[in-house]
Amino acid sequence: MANITMSPADAVAVQGAPAVRVRSYWQNVGYRLRYDYLTLFFGAMVMLILLSAVFAPLLAPMDPYESSLINRLKPIGYKDFILGTDELGRDILSRMLYGGRISLTMGIMPVLVATLVGGTLGIVAGFVGGRTNMLIMRVVDVFYAFPSILLAVAISGAMGGGVVNGMLSLTLVFIPPLCRVAETATSQVRNLDFVEAARATGAKTFSIIRVHILGNVLGPILVYSSSMVSVSILLASGLSFLGLGVTPPEPDWGLMLNTLRQAIYINPVVCAIPGVAILITSICFNLVSDGLRSAMDVRL
Template sequence: MTDITANSMQPEAAEQGAPALKVRSYWQTVGYRLRYDYMTLFFGAVVVLIILSAIFAPLIAPMDPYETSLIKRLKPMLYQGHLLGTDELGRDILSRMLYGGRISLAMGILPVLAATLIGGSLGVIAGFVGGRTNMAIMRTVDVFYAFPSILLAVAISGALGGGIFNGMASLTLVFIPPLCRVAETATSQVRNLDFVEAARATGAGTFNIIRVHVLGNVLGPILIYASSMVSVSILLASGLSFLGLGVTPPEPDWGLMLNTLRGAIYVNPMVCALPGFAILITSICFNLVSDGLRSAMDVRM
């Protein structure tokens, strides 16, 4: 019997002489890939810059974003220290854009976060449990999915009334269905793999299996999708503000600024295009970063 042991031990013993491969976890591999993806790194840096400038707006903003001046209405760029000019009430646009980024980014990120938590959990449960539970959850979600997202957001905020909080709540509701779908698809794929079956065969309970074996394998696709939703959320939030739902004046918000400056398009087109630019650049950057993440995470392991 000892020689059988020797025989079964021997194979790997031979291999132990060879230099061991560097052990790298999935997330380390993703990190390694990202490190060489200069495009994603660049746009990621832009995103970080935008977020930082929003956070530190009070420190960098050159003027008070609420201070109006009837004399300095709709002045062009570089007018008397107003780097980006002034708006229809004579407020400094650069300061308002920095402050506005706080609200716009919050409206972009927080609803998606909330929806990822709620929709993701619902989707994982639906995907893993299957059967009737799946039917009940997914058909309910489908009902919401059937509406165009902007219409749904407008309808819900309209019903709830204006205000930042209601705007966020309505956006969260809009993003739950798509995130739930993605989570459900990813989970039902993982559920059928043998290692989940092997875990069941050890006698583990459903929630233990979900926590240990399923979450780690579905988090990637869910996060990628969520990150691409951030730009949509920023756009939708701007849309809501533009329509007078969501953020209320005089709070600075990119969408709202776009709305109010719209009237000045013939007087000073450059100035009124600025908030639009901010929205565009932020959402494009988020999108590109999410694309980069997607290809970095697409590791066949």
């Protein structure tokens, strides 16, 4: 048989290819973020808040637990109390810095755990489909029926107060929405041709999920969970405010808001400080997740 050769016309498919730089999806996202100054700014704010909580022992000018009957409810800038004092005469700034540790932990940890658990459940439900999907998603729907704050209160109430129980209840609250987002994203990707092609090579389910699904659903899941952080901080504060999360005398933004509430007519500015901190933190997280969302919205 004669030599089979490819026609030269065919061998030059390379011609006319646009000379583009090769960038992966995540490099592309990074490239976009680099020019999104607003998101960068709020990202820096988030970092600042996180660092101030981490280094609270170094930054705090006073002992957050040390009360003083003489210095109760002093205004901002009174003597050494930069942000004034609370109803027991404790330094607000120090309590804010220490309080950030608990508040932020309660804001971030439940979302992290829920992303892992809910994301996994959602990906499994979305990829396997059928009865497994039915089972997982119907259970999730039951949780959906309650407003999240009510659910958190109910679970915390049943399990009793405390930081750990508070975080557990918040985790349970965030699993259903994250599971739903992961399920939706996965079931969309699952039916695409490249997943079919992977199945056609004889690849096992786990390998397909790891190699082909994960990279394509991680984006939407991360965006959603980052937007949940601000919700979680608010809910955690809410729980503490109701006395279900952190117990006194631990410093916590939500709890501080609760105890300072009584002094609102005496020194309203000082009372507002924990609230303002919660507001700023959640806005920062929210805007960062918005920025992330638009950076990840690259149509490839």
